[in-house]
Amino acid sequence: MKKIVIILFFISSLPVVGQDPVFTQFYASPTILNPAFAGSRNSTRFSAGYRNQWLNVKSDLNTFYASGDGFLGAINSGLGVNLINQKEELTNFSYTQINLLYSFHIQLSDRWALFPGISFGYAAKQLDFNNLLFEDQIDINSGNINPSNESFLDRNRIDLFDFSAGMVLYHTDAWIGFSLKHLNKPNISFIEGEELPLEMFLSIHGGYRITLRPDDRYSQKTDGTYLFLTANYMHQGPYDRIDFGAEFEISSFFIGILSSATFNQEIQGSNSFLSINPITGLEFDKFKIGLSYDYPVSSIGNNAGTAEITLQYDLGNTYVRKRRWQVKN
Numbered sequence: 001m002k003k004i005v006i007i008l009f010f011i012s013s014l015p016v017v018g019q020d021p022v023f024t025q026f027y028a029s030p031t032i033l034n035p036a037f038a039g040s041r042n043s044t045r046f047s048a049g050y051r052n053q054w055l056n057v058k059s060d061l062n063t064f065y066a067s068g069d070g071f072l073g074a075i076n077s078g079l080g081v082n083l084i085n086q087k088e089e090l091t092n093f094s095y096t097q098i099n100l101l102y103s104f105h106i107q108l109s110d111r112w113a114l115f116p117g118i119s120f121g122y123a124a125k126q127l128d129f130n131n132l133l134f135e136d137q138i139d140i141n142s143g144n145i146n147p148s149n150e151s152f153l154d155r156n157r158i159d160l161f162d163f164s165a166g167m168v169l170y171h172t173d174a175w176i177g178f179s180l181k182h183l184n185k186p187n188i189s190f191i192e193g194e195e196l197p198l199e200m201f202l203s204i205h206g207g208y209r210i211t212l213r214p215d216d217r218y219s220q221k222t223d224g225t226y227l228f229l230t231a232n233y234m235h236q237g238p239y240d241r242i243d244f245g246a247e248f249e250i251s252s253f254f255i256g257i258l259s260s261a262t263f264n265q266e267i268q269g270s271n272s273f274l275s276i277n278p279i280t281g282l283e284f285d286k287f288k289i290g291l292s293y294d295y296p297v298s299s300i301g302n303n304a305g306t307a308e309i310t311l312q313y314d315l316g317n318t319y320v321r322k323r324r325w326q327v328k329n
Contacts, residue, residue, distance in 0.1 A: 020181065020201045021063045021086055023051060024258060024277050024292045026232050026243065028310040031067045031080050031101055033203060033232070034166035034179035036117030038101040039071035039078015041314065049310040061088050069101060078103040078115070097123035097162065113170040115177075121162040127190060160186035160198075176206035199237035206231055225250050230258075240264055247279060255280045260294065273297050275305065288312040 023029055029049055030037035046068045053061040069080030080101035087094045103117030166179030181201040189196035207230040215224040231244040240263040247256025260274040276297055281290035294306040 020236060021051070021065075021084060022234065022241065023049060023063075023065075023310075024243065024260075024294055024306070024308050025049065025279065025290050025310045026205065027207060027230055028288075028290050028312060029065055029067065031069050031082050032065055032084065033205060034117065034168060034177050035080075035099070035101040035119035035164060036103045036115040036166040036168040036177060036179070037078075038069040038080035038103040038117055039105065040069075040103075040115065040168070040170075042071065044068070044070035044315040046313045047311065049308065051306065051308045053306045061086065063087075071105070076105050078105060078117070092127070094126045095123065097121050099162070099164075111172045115168045115170070117166050117168075119162075119164045121164070123160050123162055123186075125158040125160075125188060127156055156190065158188055158190065160188065162186055166203075173209040173211070174207065176204075178202070178204045202235040204233045228254075228256070238264065241274070243277075245277070245279075249283075252283045253281075254283070254290075258292075281310075286314050286316060288314075 023032065026033050029047055030040065031047070046066075048066045049064070051061075051063040053063070063084070063086045065082060065084045067080060067082035069078060071078050078101070081099065082101065083096075083098050085094070085096045099119045099121035101117065101119045103115045106114040106116075108114055161184070162182055163184045164179060164181040165183060166177060168175055168177030179202075181203075182198045183200065185197035185200065187195055188198045207228060210227040210229070211224065212227060213225040226249040228247040228249060229245075230247070231242065233242045234240070241260060242262075243258050243260050245256060245258030247254055256279045258277040258279060260277060261272050262274055263272070274296065275294040277292055277294045279290060279292040281288065283289075288311070290308075290310040292308045294308075296305050
C-alpha cells in the first residue's frame with residue numbers, strides 16, 4: 001500500500017497531469033486562451049507556437065500549438081480549430097487536444113462589440129509508467145535497480161471529451177474577456193475505476209492599446225507607434241497566476257516585458273514573483289513573429305527559465321463584411 005501511495009503522489013504532483021498549458025505570449029494565441037476570439041480579426045488567420053520549459057532540467061516540458069480561425073459575415077460568426085500538444089521527457093507524458101470553436105458576434109454600437117464563444121474538444125493523455133522508480137526496485141546493498149513487479153497501473157492512456165466557454169467585450173482600442181475551460185470536469189485518473197475530475201481553468205484577460213503616433217492613413221503599412229498594456233489572471237484548483245506587462249509597437253518592430261506572479265506563497269515560498277519575461281518580435285507583410293524568455297526570480301530551484309516562439313499569418317481577406325471595430329492582437 002505504501003508503494004501505491006508513493007507513486008500516486010508522484011503522478012498527482014506532476015504539473016503536466018492536472019494543469020493546463022500556460023503561454024507567456026497569450027495574446028499571440030487568442031483562440032487557445034478563449035474560444036470567443038474565433039473570428040475576432042477582420043480576416044482569416046493562422047497561428048502557431050512552441051514553448052520549451054525548464055531548459056536545464058532533464059524532465060523539460062515542450063508544448064506546441066497550432067490554430068486557424070476566421071469570420072463569416074453571412075452568419076455573423078467566427079469559426080476556428082486549434083491543436084495543443086504537450087510532452088514531458090522523464091515520464092514520456094504526452095497530452096494532445098483538438099478543439100472546434102464557435103463565436104457569435106454582437107455589434108452593440110460603432111465602437112462596442114460582444115462575442116460569446118464555445119468550444120468542444122477531444123483529448124488524449126499518455127504516461128509511461130515504465131520510467132517510474134518504485135522502492136522495491138532499489139537494492140541498497142549493491143546499488144542496482146531491479147525490475148518492478150508492480151502491475152496495478154495498467155492504464156497508461158486516457159481519452160476524454162472537453163467543453164469550454166468564454167466571452168469577450170471589445171472597444172476600438174481595448175478588450176476584456178474571460179474563459180472557463182473543462183466545464184464538464186472530465187476524469188483524468190490513470191487508475192481504472194477511480195474518479196479524478198480535471199479542475200476547471202478560469203482565465204480573466206484584457207488589453208488596452210494607447211496610440212502614441214497613428215499610422216499614416218495613406219500608407220499601406222503599419223508605421224505608427226503604440227503602447228499595449230495587457231494582463232491575464234489564471235486560476236485552476238489551488239493554483240493562481242497573473243501575467244501583466246506592456247509592449248511598445250514601433251512600425252513593424254515590437255518590444256516589451258511581462259511579469260508573472262502567484263498568490264500561492266505557501267506553495268511557491270516567500271517570493272510571489274515567478275519570472276520576468278522580455279518579449280520582442282517583428283511584423284512584416286502578413287507575418288508576425290514573437291520571441292520571449294522567462295527569467296525565473298522565484299525560490300523554486302534553478303530551472304534556467306522558459307523560451308517561447310510564436311508565429312501568426314493573416315490572410316487579410318476582403319470578402320468578409322467591413323466593420324469599424326477590429327481587434328489588434
